[in-house]
Amino acid sequence: MAAPMLRGRCLGRCWALACIDSGSRHGRGAATGFTSSGKRGQSFVAQQPLLTAQKSRKGEHKWAAVVGLEIHAQIASNSKLFSGSQVHFAAPPNSLVSFFDASLPGTLPVLNRRCVEAAVMTGLALNCHINKKSLFDRKHYFYADLPAGYQITQQRLPIAVNGSLAYSVCVGKKWRQVITKTVRIKQIQLEQDSGKSLHDELRSQTLIDLNRAEGQLRVDANISVHHPGEPLGVRTEVKNLNSARFLARAIDYEIQRQINELENGCEILNETRSFDYKLGCTVPMRDKEGKQDYRFMPEPNLPPLLLYDTASLPAGADPQQVINIDRIREQLPELPSETREKLIQQYGILPEHSFALLNEVGLLEFFQNVIKETRAEPKKVTSWVLNIFLGFLKQRNLAVNESPVTPSVLAELLNLLDRKVISSAAAKQVFEELWRSKGKTPSQIVSERKLELMQDEEALERVCHAVMEGHPQVVMDMKRGNPRAINKLIGLVRKVTHNRADPTVIKEILEKQLSS
Amino acid sequence: MWARAVLLGHRSWMGWHRGFTSKTDPQGSGRVTAEVIEHLERLALVDFGSQEAVARLEKAIAFADRLRAVDTEGVEPMESVLEDRCLYLRSDNVVEGNCVEELLQNAHRVVEEYFVAPPGNISLPKQDEQQPFSHN
Numbered sequence: 001m002a003a004p005m006l007r008g009r010c011l012g013r014c015w016a017l018a019c020i021d022s023g024s025r026h027g028r029g030a031a032t033g034f035t036s037s038g039k040r041g042q043s044f045v046a047q048q049p050l051l052t053a054q055k056s057r058k059g060e061h062k063w064a065a066v067v068g069l070e071i072h073a074q075i076a077s078n079s080k081l082f083s084g085s086q087v088h089f090a091a092p093p094n095s096l097v098s099f100f101d102a103s104l105p106g107t108l109p110v111l112n113r114r115c116v117e118a119a120v121m122t123g124l125a126l127n128c129h130i131n132k133k134s135l136f137d138r139k140h141y142f143y144a145d146l147p148a149g150y151q152i153t154q155q156r157l158p159i160a161v162n163g164s165l166a167y168s169v170c171v172g173k174k175w176r177q178v179i180t181k182t183v184r185i186k187q188i189q190l191e192q193d194s195g196k197s198l199h200d201e202l203r204s205q206t207l208i209d210l211n212r213a214e215g216q217l218r219v220d221a222n223i224s225v226h227h228p229g230e231p232l233g234v235r236t237e238v239k240n241l242n243s244a245r246f247l248a249r250a251i252d253y254e255i256q257r258q259i260n261e262l263e264n265g266c267e268i269l270n271e272t273r274s275f276d277y278k279l280g281c282t283v284p285m286r287d288k289e290g291k292q293d294y295r296f297m298p299e300p301n302l303p304p305l306l307l308y309d310t311a312s313l314p315a316g317a318d319p320q321q322v323i324n325i326d327r328i329r330e331q332l333p334e335l336p337s338e339t340r341e342k343l344i345q346q347y348g349i350l351p352e353h354s355f356a357l358l359n360e361v362g363l364l365e366f367f368q369n370v371i372k373e374t375r376a377e378p379k380k381v382t383s384w385v386l387n388i389f390l391g392f393l394k395q396r397n398l399a400v401n402e403s404p405v406t407p408s409v410l411a412e413l414l415n416l417l418d419r420k421v422i423s424s425a426a427a428k429q430v431f432e433e434l435w436r437s438k439g440k441t442p443s444q445i446v447s448e449r450k451l452e453l454m455q456d457e458e459a460l461e462r463v464c465h466a467v468m469e470g471h472p473q474v475v476m477d478m479k480r481g482n483p484r485a486i487n488k489l490i491g492l493v494r495k496v497t498h499n500r501a502d503p504t505v506i507k508e509i510l511e512k513q514l515s516s
Numbered sequence: 517m518w519a520r521a522v523l524l525g526h527r528s529w530m531g532w533h534r535g536f537t538s539k540t541d542p543q544g545s546g547r548v549t550a551e552v553i554e555h556l557e558r559l560a561l562v563d564f565g566s567q568e569a570v571a572r573l574e575k576a577i578a579f580a581d582r583l584r585a586v587d588t589e590g591v592e593p594m595e596s597v598l599e600d601r602c603l604y605l606r607s608d609n610v611v612e613g614n615c616v617e618e619l620l621q622n623a624h625r626v627v628e629e630y631f632v633a634p635p636g637n638i639s640l641p642k643q644d645e646q647q648p649f650s651h652n
Binding site: 077078079083084085086092093094095096097098099101102104110111112113114115116135140142143144145156197198199200201204205206207208209210293295298300301302303304305306320321323 | 555595596598600601602604608612614615619620622625627628629630632635
């Protein structure tokens with residue numbers, strides 16, 4: 001039917017601002033969870049050594065928020081999950097729809113092998129347990145963009161469960177400190193996507209396009225609050241979130257809203273809400289009446305999905321018809337955490353920099369190419385790539401592969417810097433020029449603009465001496481210990497030398513001359 | 517209205533729903549409440565229309581309840597009669613689609629190759645707003 005989707009559900013514990021208390025230390029891996037969608041069902045409370053909640057004076061009870069994310073990710077495949085029609089962005093309406101996708105009677109779902117492999121790969125990359133047997137179910141509800149009246153999903157026994165994902169968060173002053181957190185992945189399941197509805201308010205109608213292949217990544221958030229030690233609260237689902245920034249704002253808002261409601265003696269409804277970007281608040285969604293009852297039932301047209309590993313692979317099986325988890329694991333590319341670890345080991349860079357290098361497409365490759373061609377220290381290269389180079393890219397809204405400066409060119413520049421042919425300030429000037437005018441090499445620019453550092457130490461000493469003679473007042477200030485005085489002198493020397501002297505060296509000479 | 521409330525068996529044919537848990541009824545007089553009928557009508561868009569239809573439903577439940585006479589302690593439930601079959605895996609090739617004209621032929625209303633539907637879901641009228649036995 002639709003474009004194939006992977007739905008992952010991960011749980012994290014995030015503590016409401018209302019309960020931040022420097023004395024509390026709550027274990028991050030605490031076991032809390034939700035059961036399947038639509039029902040509050042069984043929830044289990046964390047077993048953790050918590051502070052005892054104060055008794056009921058309003059506002060004194062500490063609140064804890066629990067947030068679960070449902071992430072819908074479209075699988076990169078040529079054809080759909082259950083039909084052979086194409087998965088393609090922005091095609092004419094209903095042009096990529098087969099009879100099955102249109103839910104014409106008599107059509108049957110046929111599972112796409114590539115989608116199963118993608119699901120297994122995702123499960124392995126997220127440290128999940130892969131279920132060797134998983135089942136497909138029907139989730140029933142009525143909506144115009146769901147012509148069958150149900151969606152095929154994996155509610156009872158999904159393809160992967162119990163995974164985790166480690167990520168880094170910048171905290172502290174100026175986001176300098178980076179800490180690693182872990183979020184649990186409850187499950188990963190394969191499911192169909194519904195069609196696309198375009199609402200025509202004017203003519204009071206809805207236009208339906210069954211192509212799907214929309215919105216490659218979507219997130220819904222499930223949010224509830226409770227007092228630590230007590231059972232979990234009623235949760236609401238917030239939909240219509242399409243960026244990480246709004247996700248955070250919506251969750252913060254909803255947590256606070258729920259706390260306010262409960263502290264005022266109201267109840268939280270188990271409802272679906274939408275995030276209003278302009279107002280910055282969540283609002284109930286119309287057209288969702290009360291609790292949904294999806295009447296889950298096994299998908300009668302699909303047998304259980306069986307996966308194998310090398311040990312359990314049946315002899316003489318058609319390789320096209322069996323999926324070997326071990327083979328897929330071997331084919332996994334190097335995961336980001338491994339790459340980051342290697343960078344840290346190999347180049348001695350900081351963890352937060354390893355994240356930054358991997359977060360921009362092509363940046364890691366750029367960095368590695370520069371490293372190959374330069375003698376400069378990796379820390380220097382890191383600093384130049386992450387601060388100066390990346391800064392230039394961001395200012396001009398360019399991708400790494402659109403950079404006018406190639407890795408070789410930057411490497412050459414860094415070599416000049418490393419050999420102390422130019423100062424750091426001069427290097428930045430050269431970089432600016434390199435960015436503007438293609439075709440020139442760093443060496444060319446340096447000689448054209450006479451940016452080479454003065455090599456004649458004696459000449460520099462004479463200049464320093466002359467400047468000091470010419471500004472006795474500043475020298476007096478310096479002797480009195482005014483720190484700004486020396487900077488003024490350095491500035492004057494630089495002016496005289498047309499910026500061709502290294503400020504650090506100037507400072508040394510001035511201090512030496514002063515003390516003699 | 518149609519029925520007096522009695523208790524439905526815990527493992528009736530609506531067994532997937534934990535929402536309808538109730539005490540088991542060993543006598544099996546299995547009457548279905550008006551509330552449940554209304555709920556089913558909304559969920560499945562069926563129209564029970566008459567006392568007869570509800571009675572038929574109750575008989576069907578009673579028939580299925582006889583399964584409980586079997587002791588299934590420790591037995592894995594069968595999920596599908598296909599459980600011994602192999603699930604066929606299709607290669608990821610594009611082999612269909614591109615038949616928008618044919619598909620739209622069946623549509624009642626069409627706008628520029630889009631199917632046309634009413635705006636959102638139309639709610640069913642509530643129980644008390646209806647005449648008994650005549651719905652929609």
